[in-house]
Amino acid sequence: MQKIFLYNTATRKKEELKPIVEGKVGIYSCGPTVYWSPHVGNMYAYLFNDVLVRSLRYLDYEVKQVMNITDVGELSDSGEDKMEKGAKREGLSVWDVARKYEKEFFESSELLNITKPNVVCRATEYIAEQIELIKKIEINGFAYLIDDGLYFDTSKFADYAKFANLKLDKLIDTDREEISSFKKNKSDFALWKLTPKDGKREMEWDSPWGKGFPGWHIECTAMSTKHLGDVFDIHTGGIDHIPVHHTNEIAQGYGAFGRQTANYWVHNAWLTGKGGRKMSKSAGDIVTMQELKSMGIEPLVYRYMFLNSHYRNGMEFSIDGLKNTIKSYEKLQNGVAHLPDGGVVNEKYQQKFINYISDDLAIPQVMALVWGLLKDTEIGDADKKATILDFDRVLGLDLGKVTEEIIPEEILKLSQERIEAKNAKDWVKADELREKIKSLGYLVEDFKNDCKIRKLVLS
Ligand code: AMP
Ligand code: ZN
Numbered sequence: 001m002q003k004i005f006l007y008n009t010a011t012r013k014k015e016e017l018k019p020i021v022e023g024k025v026g027i028y029s030c031g032p033t034v035y036w037s038p039h040v041g042n043m044y045a046y047l048f049n050d051v052l053v054r055s056l057r058y059l060d061y062e063v064k065q066v067m068n069i070t071d072v073g074e075l076s077d078s079g080e081d082k083m084e085k086g087a088k089r090e091g092l093s094v095w096d097v098a099r100k101y102e103k104e105f106f107e108s109s110e111l112l113n114i115t116k117p118n119v120v121c122r123a124t125e126y127i128a129e130q131i132e133l134i135k136k137i138e139i140n141g142f143a144y145l146i147d148d149g150l151y152f153d154t155s156k157f158a159d160y161a162k163f164a165n166l167k168l169d170k171l172i173d174t175d176r177e178e179i180s181s182f183k184k185n186k187s188d189f190a191l192w193k194l195t196p197k198d199g200k201r202e203m204e205w206d207s208p209w210g211k212g213f214p215g216w217h218i219e220c221t222a223m224s225t226k227h228l229g230d231v232f233d234i235h236t237g238g239i240d241h242i243p244v245h246h247t248n249e250i251a252q253g254y255g256a257f258g259r260q261t262a263n264y265w266v267h268n269a270w271l272t273g274k275g276g277r278k279m280s281k282s283a284g285d286i287v288t289m290q291e292l293k294s295m296g297i298e299p300l301v302y303r304y305m306f307l308n309s310h311y312r313n314g315m316e317f318s319i320d321g322l323k324n325t326i327k328s329y330e331k332l333q334n335g336v337a338h339l340p341d342g343g344v345v346n347e348k349y350q351q352k353f354i355n356y357i358s359d360d361l362a363i364p365q366v367m368a369l370v371w372g373l374l375k376d377t378e379i380g381d382a383d384k385k386a387t388i389l390d391f392d393r394v395l396g397l398d399l400g401k402v403t404e405e406i407i408p409e410e411i412l413k414l415s416q417e418r419i420e421a422k423n424a425k426d427w428v429k430a431d432e433l434r435e436k437i438k439s440l441g442y443l444v445e446d447f448k449n450d451c452k453i454r455k456l457v458l459s
Contacts, residue, residue, distance in 0.1 A: 002059040004358040006052075006234070007312060009242060009265040010163060014360050017264060019233050024062045027053065028224035028262065029117065030237035030245065033070040034101035035086030038108045039286035040302060040317055041279035044271040045238045047303060048311040048361075050114040052236065052266070054394045055357040066227045067117040069105075071098035071124050072203050074216040083203070094202045098124075108289040111299040113396040119227050123219035127205050130214045130222040133256055134191045134207075142255035146182040149193040150209045155185050157251045163265075164243040189248050190215035217248040225253075225261055235262035239269055240278070269314030279317060287319065297322060300397055304329040307363050307395060329397070334455060335374055336388050336399040343382030345390045349373050353391050366391065407453050411442050415453055418444065 001023055008015045019025050029049045032038055049065070056063045072094075074082045086097040102122075109116070123130075134150065137143050142156050154160045154168075161168050171186040194212040195204050204211050224232060237246060246265060253261035270278045273285045280286070289299050305325045309315035352369055356362040370391060373384055385400075392399045418433035434444050437453070445452045 005360055006266050007360050009267050025056050026228035026232035027065045027234040029067045031067040031069050032105050033074045033082050034098045035082045036281045037288045038105045039288050041271040045268050046114050047306045048268040049236055058394050065117040066119040068223050069102050069122045071122050072213055111289050112303050121223045126223050129226050130218045131207050133222045137255035149190045151188045152191050154187040157254050163250050164247045191218055221249050221252040230257045234264045236266050239267045268311045272316050274318055301326050301329045308367055337402045339385035340382045343386035346383050346387045349387050
């Protein structure tokens with residue numbers, strides 16, 4: 001087992017990970033709200049989670065990753081239920097919307113080689129656990145009931161503002177999803193929302209407080225502690241979760257168990273659109289994996305792009321930027337795939353690799369290391385391949401895979417002209433054509449009765 005250091009939002013420091021049980025790491029990752037297609041911004045978060053899990057496994061930790069599916073309870077900024085919004089938009093039931101987008105989420109994850117978590121849990125399938133947890137919080141004196149639901153009284157938890165450095169006196173309603181004029185404090189949040197007296201909701205359950213549905217934050221505290229214990233190692237999520245969702249999860253942990261549920265809180269920064277704005281479904285500037293595919297862009301190119309950013313810096317995204325990345329990714333993939341097999345992992349490079357990943361997942365440095373290794377004349381080609389494929393256990397770029405090359409029409413035509421020139425013994429013209437083909441990025445190789453064309457790699 002190798003030491004690993006991660007930036008812990010709770011202490012605002014890079015800290016050595018000290019698992020509760022030596023050699024084993026429990027991770028809870030906030031999962032998607034399944035009301036719309038997952039986009040490159042969401043997938044940035046899950047790529048980060050994947051690289052974290054893969055790095056820990058590479059370093060020989062036994063990892064149990066738990067991820068939730070939010071299929072009930074999350075409200076938009078205007079207070080509207082996100083699932084119901086999706087159902088209205090599509091003319092489907094909320095249940096159908098939830099399953100449709102959950103499926104799309106896992107399809108997108110697969111296209112990006114994101115390893116499936118060990119446990120995936122839907123909020124709607126853990127209603128009993130959520131009610132039990134809320135009861136604990138209520139018995140411990142942290143909750144109060146008003147007309148529209150049972151609320152967490154944040155004034156009872158002295159350190160409420162600490163995790164996110166919140167200025168509670170400056171909070172305004174629009175900063176928060178919970179809009180209720182009867183709340184005691186602006187930062188209070190719903191543990192259980194009640195169905196209005198004369199109303200009926202598609203998703204509602206009986207509870208000790210009345211018919212309704214759980215508040216968004218309670219599902220994560222209930223399911224993380226159910227699968228990983230009252231206290232576990234790592235909790236992940238996007239930085240947007242720091243001031244509200246994770247702050248409230250921490251409050252619930254104190255309310256129920258008298259302590260913070262996770263020891264390390266690790267957050268990814270945002271994927272932004274041009275101009276630095278967070279890419280989001282509500283802003284309407286999203287790009288999905290399926291859209292990338294229909295543009296002829298292999299989704300792993302996006303994974304490659306992600307690996308060149310550090311998860312705490314985020315990344316600016318544009319389709320043009322992604323297109324500019326295709327060449328580098330293909331160059332790397334083909335470059336590695338065409339190297340001979342049978343080598344061994346180079347220890348010097350492997351040590352550097354380990355140093356980088358264990359330093360808060362310094363993956364951009366790993367990418368530079370990989371390119372450096374390919375150019376290193378002191379390392380044999382077979383060893384280069386073995387070493388890079390070993391790193392690919394974390395990178396997940398399918399670097400060993402030989403992809404079928406599609407040779408463009410124009411190149412095929414030039415090659416045919418060259419064969420004709422050769423048959424006519426016009427060597428000058430044949431050479432000129434070979435050069436022309438090369439200038440377009442392809443190499444013609446002559447064999448006895450045949451000639452082969454392949455894309456030039458590692459120029
Ligand atoms: P949601 O489905 O909106 O709850 O988002 C699921 C996860 O994706 C959360 O952890 C968010 O923080 C993350 N996320 C959403 N948009 C972005 C973005 N533009 N960049 C990075 N992470 C994001
Ligand atoms: Zn969560």
